[in-house]
Amino acid sequence: MKLKEIYEFVVKRGIEVDPRGKELVKQELERAKKNYDDLKPEDKESFDQESLTNPYADTRILNGKGDTKVKTILAGIDMEVAEILLADRLRERGTKIDLVVTHHPEGKALAGFYEVMRMQADILNKMGVPINVAEGLLEERIKEVARKVMPLNHTRAVDAARLLDIPLMSIHTPADNSVTTYLQKIIDTRKPNTVSEVMKILKSFPEYKEAIKQKSGPTILKGSPSNRCGKTFVEMTGGTEGSKDIFKKLSEAGVGTLICMHLSEEHYKKAQEEQMNIIIAGHIASDNIGLNLIMDELEKKDNFKIITCSGFVRVKR
Numbered sequence: 001m002k003l004k005e006i007y008e009f010v011v012k013r014g015i016e017v018d019p020r021g022k023e024l025v026k027q028e029l030e031r032a033k034k035n036y037d038d039l040k041p042e043d044k045e046s047f048d049q050e051s052l053t054n055p056y057a058d059t060r061i062l063n064g065k066g067d068t069k070v071k072t073i074l075a076g077i078d079m080e081v082a083e084i085l086l087a088d089r090l091r092e093r094g095t096k097i098d099l100v101v102t103h104h105p106e107g108k109a110l111a112g113f114y115e116v117m118r119m120q121a122d123i124l125n126k127m128g129v130p131i132n133v134a135e136g137l138l139e140e141r142i143k144e145v146a147r148k149v150m151p152l153n154h155t156r157a158v159d160a161a162r163l164l165d166i167p168l169m170s171i172h173t174p175a176d177n178s179v180t181t182y183l184q185k186i187i188d189t190r191k192p193n194t195v196s197e198v199m200k201i202l203k204s205f206p207e208y209k210e211a212i213k214q215k216s217g218p219t220i221l222k223g224s225p226s227n228r229c230g231k232t233f234v235e236m237t238g239g240t241e242g243s244k245d246i247f248k249k250l251s252e253a254g255v256g257t258l259i260c261m262h263l264s265e266e267h268y269k270k271a272q273e274e275q276m277n278i279i280i281a282g283h284i285a286s287d288n289i290g291l292n293l294i295m296d297e298l299e300k301k302d303n304f305k306i307i308t309c310s311g312f313v314r315v316k317r
Contacts, residue, residue, distance in 0.1 A: 230256020
């Protein structure tokens with residue numbers, strides 16, 4: 001496959017497994033088109049036209065030409081300057097690297113990744129939180145994340161890839177969508193009764209089994225193994241953590257157990273105020289599942305050689 005074909009396929013796959021549903025994603029793309037059409041000619045020059053077909057600002061081709069043929073991919077969770085140099089070193093030693101794939105965004109995909117946080121409002125709404133409440137709580141959090149990203153030197157890895165002529169691509173929300181929808185479907189199908197039963201399900205996945213060996217596996221952050229889980233919500237997509245004040249609204253909406261990748265100390269303290277079970281599945285392990293699901297779909301399209309590093313362990317399904 002060519003680099004542009006891989007990119008377009010990943011975006012398409014992200015939309016297919018988007019927990020909001022295809023119709024809401026379609027509406028988002030239509031809004032982007034209207035916003036673009038309404039701009040003055042001078043403002044259209046700086047408009048991110050990728051957003052007209054790709055609703056995920058954190059998933060982009062960061063370096064390389066679209067017609068580049070790709071057979072060997074070096075993939076990892078965080079592919080920064082060191083990993084770009086690793087790709088170049090592997091090339092020097094005779095390993096052909098056609099593309100570096102990073103899960104966590106770099107470059108412009110990092111600078112604008114907070115934009116995907118808006119999708120959280122629709123996901124929360126599907127769980128029973130009124131849309132006006134979800135949007136209201138998210139708005140300030142999105143601004144906070146945007147302020148944190150502003151001072152970052154986000155082009156370092158992209159510059160290294162450019163100087164070494166190494167194609168680089170980020171796959172963030174499509175992978176996070178994949179793990180979120182995958183786990184939610186399994187939880188909904190198996191209908192666990194207690195928190196311990198949820199933990200048993202999580203620990204059955206190879207990625208979480210490996211994480212347990214590395215001391216970073218699933219953990220019950222709040223609640224008891226014998227607690228009944230009630231309505232269980234897998235919250236693993238939408239850029240990063242949303243508002244710290246959302247836990248009260250989720251509890252009011254009937255969510256009894258929350259499964260997430262990670263939780264900041266500030267968010268944890270707010271969650272402590274609610275009668276809700278919280279399971280931390282594990283950040284890198286959950287990212288592994290999402291990226292593995294994407295790679296599974298890619299390998300159905302072509303016979304890629306995938307080399308892993310930076311916390312990524314390939315598991316085929």
